[in-house]
Amino acid sequence: MPDIRVQPDPFDYGQVCAAFAQAHCDNGAIVSFCGIVRGENGLQAMEIEHYPGMTERALHRIAEQAMTRWTLGGALILHRHGPLTPGEPIMMVATAARHRADAFAAADFMMDYLKSRAPFWKKERRASGERWVAARDLDEQALSRW
Amino acid sequence: MPDIRVQPDPFDYGQVCAAFAQAHCDNGAIVSFCGIVRGENGLQAMEIEHYPGMTERALHRIAEQAMTRWTLGGALILHRHGPLTPGEPIMMVATAARHRADAFAAADFMMDYLKSRAPFWKKERRASGERWVAARDLDEQALSRW
Amino acid sequence: MRVTVLYFAWLRERIGHAQDQVETDAATVTELVDQLRARDDRHALAFADLTAIRVAIDQDLADLDAPITGAREIAFFPPMTGG
């Protein structure tokens, strides 16, 4: 059963990693990913909009696909929405498996699908104004790897 | 400059992840891996022997190869030696990059090389006695991916 | 039939509100879009370039030519940018 969390509140990446590793310490391999707001080009703030209901559904589906495809002991996806500032963690995924190849592939897969298949939209605010982040063709193409 | 640590003492995976992410929060993507002692088949304890001097040298080289090969903002390898018990973290790697593909590939690469190219040897203790863990052909073969 | 139509991100901003309650006989998403475009200039502008728009029917991603019969909630939004 994947652990899916969609929340406006900040999270403590280290604390979630530690708790996940502890809960799955009978697995030999833990992989985690954390996405952080980059403060480049004068970014002042970011706002993440999402689609309540569909978001949780999409993340559950992505994690469950990963658990079907690889032999995992556990999977976690946590994603924030609302306002964020540069340097803050936006989201994380974590996987636990007996073998590291499964843990790496599943985390990488979940990130690729989350980027293009989970209903989140980022808006950036700079001194020059606000703009919605455009989806990158590269992110859509990444799905063909799987 | 990679952060290389070889130590007998336990480490706090969450704490190291948090400090690494904080130190590299100008990068957008953090990947970390943690290896944990699996307590399966009645494992009571594990002892990790290493080659002081060569170990640090080998880990530095592996991390520097990763930093040459991918665009990374930082890389960390931490590996314990001495006695360990089931459920304890053995080692971890972490990578920071602007793009998640670099962070994932570099962490995966460092794990593959660390497995077969860093001078560590594991000995397992069970009620039935002690035995040195045999290297897996699969681990050697994994290097051909890179 | 009556459906709730939801808008997100710049679609929501261009249209000026987050949802419409729509009475429709549209058989597909594309037919529903034609009906929405006819509502006013804001809707027409928001739906000007369909290649920039994604759709979910009852919270599942769908194609623009997908049938909508029986659907209760149809959402339009730009390509997703999470992670």
Add this chain to the structure above:
Amino acid sequence: MRVTVLYFAWLRERIGHAQDQVETDAATVTELVDQLRARDDRHALAFADLTAIRVAIDQDLADLDAPITGAREIAFFPPMTGG
């Protein structure tokens, strides 16, 4: 020349100690191994199957036919199992 020869893991256990100081004229690792085998039964046993053994010359991994001229520290050990 004089080299320090180090043993790790089961090689160390089979030989019974962690290092030997060796005076040698060996030109390659293989020639050094022949000399070590001749020291006693424990060394002979430890080096019985060379396919199970890896070598490092001055802390760099090397092949068994590598030259050792000028080397100060040569280490023998089984395939590595870290991580």
